Amino acid sequence: MFWRIFLLNAAVLVIATVALLLGPVTVSTPVVIREALILGVGLAAMLAANAALLRIGLGPLARLTRTMATTDLLRPGNRLPATGHGRQVRDLITTFNTMLDRLEAERATSAARALSAQEGERHRIAQELHDEIGQTLTAVLLELKRVADHAPSPVREEIRQVQETTRNSLDEIRRIARRLRPGVLEELGLTSALRALVTEFTASGLAVRGRFGTDLPELSREVELVLYRVAQESLTNTARHARAGHVDLSLHRHGQGVELRIRDDGRGLGRAPEGAGIRGMRERALLIGADLAVGPHSGTGTEVRLRVPDPAGKRD
Structure with a gap:
């Protein structure tokens, strides 16, 4: 013009x-x-x-x-x-x-509805995996044990291998169900859920060190769920894409709120555009009025920082 x-x-x-x-x-x-x-x-x-x-x-x-x-x-x-x-x-x-x-x-309202529906669907799928598929595989394991006890010796070893495969599948289904619905978050709180998350990823080969403050303010269920999902998504992205060996996960008081920080020593973000995982974390952060920053930190690797100024989860 x-x-x-x-x-x-x-x-x-x-x-x-x-x-x-x-x-x-x-x-x-x-x-x-x-x-x-x-x-x-x-x-x-x-x-x-x-x-x-x-x-x-x-x-x-x-x-x-x-x-x-x-x-x-x-x-x-x-x-x-x-x-x-x-x-x-x-x-x-x-x-x-x-x-x-x-x-x-309008976007915040629609995102809240979508994420609420997503959590409800995760809860339903986790329940079905646990109650239906999990129980079915447990029954299969018991039946295989009964058959193995009466089978001839050459066949018994093959049945044992099938049992082991079935048991591994059952463990995998339970692990998926736990990730879809973090029962430990509802039962024992955020710190215990994050410790379980650290243990889970450490067992899969990623060295994760968790540090948690002892003076955390009281958090609403919505804030706890957002913090947990951001930590879960960050660790998942690190395990899949970062080629990192070590990760530091910390949760501490920050002013009147809390700060979640995840740092890895991987290859960093580079110039890659933000994927669906990071966009999902940003949408969750908006629901509780939190500030999410994703970028490089000193040295190599990536840092995810989520600051929650209002631990009660209320938005202005």
Whole structure:
């Protein structure tokens, strides 16, 4: 818009200057070099003044354009001050800020519903895995044991191998059910659930060290679930993609709230775009008004930091 208006005004001024130099109303005929220089300087001054005025007048619109291009609803709070020369420009910026407020509120509401439905579906699947498939495999194990006790010696060894495979499958199903529905979180609290998470990933080959504060404030169930899911997703991403050997997981008081921090010594994020896992963590953080930061830390590796200013899980 700036260049369109500027070039249009410049074209008009150039045409007027040329007409003054070459037309019958020229100051001198033929053209005097001195007068041409004076007119050229005048033209340049007019163009400079025109450009400065347009830049000042359209500056708020340029800032608004940059804000619109960089707005991310997963990083809320980015607002443009309603300033500028002219009521229409200020009204436009105010309308844009109001629209952002509405979009962020609607996204937070829809994300809360989606995540609530997701947790409910996880709970249902975990229950079915435990109650139906788990019990079925347990019955199969008992039947295999009965058959093995009466089977001939050559066949008995093969049945034992089938038993072992079935037992490993049962253990895997129970592990999946625990990850879908962290029963230890509901029964023993966040610190115990995080300790169990540390033990689980350490047993899978990733050296995880957990450190937990003893003066943590009282946390709501929603905050505890978000903290647990962020820690779980971070450790899962580290195990799958980071090629890390060691991970530090800590949960401590931070002001009136808490801070969860996960650091690894892997290859880092590089220039890879954020995947669904990180976007999911950001959405969960928004539900409790928390601040999530994902990036490199000193040395190598990646750091995930989640700060919860309100441990009760209330949003303004």
